């Protein structure tokens with residue numbers, strides 16, 4: 642295989658991977674309704690032991706949700722989140738995490 646075809650495959654693979662997920666603020670917001678009871682309407686929680694999610698990194702949110710689902714995260718009030726994470730699909734996690742990562746940032750207006 643020459644270098645050009647290798648490059649083409651790589652290019653196709655990366656664009657195909659990107660096309661896999663089209664983030665939507667609206668869909669994420671809809672799915673995040675249940676989260677708002679604890680994490681606040683605007684992603685800022687009003688209860689001290691409940692963390693803020695507004696503007697958090699997407700990758701961190703996804704990995705946290707996966708850790709709750711797989712019971713890797715068990716400290717303190719994690720049991721509350723384990724139950725929440727159990728109801729989410731992989732796609733839900735992406736949509737909701739995208740929503741919170743963009744919430745309160747300039748990207749929200751785009």
Ligand code: HEC
Nearest residue numbers: 675676679691692702705706716717718719721722725737
């Ligand atoms: C019943 C209240 C409750 C609901 C509903 C809830 N959470 Fe949580 N969430 C918590 C608590 C409490 C923690 C802190 C748990 C701990 O100590 O690990 C938390 C932690 C998190 C964290 C980790 C944050 C960090 O900084 O490490 C994420 C991410 C998260 N929640 C996302 C969500 C999402 C997404 C939803 C909706 C699907 C949701 N939560 C619904 C109570 C809730």
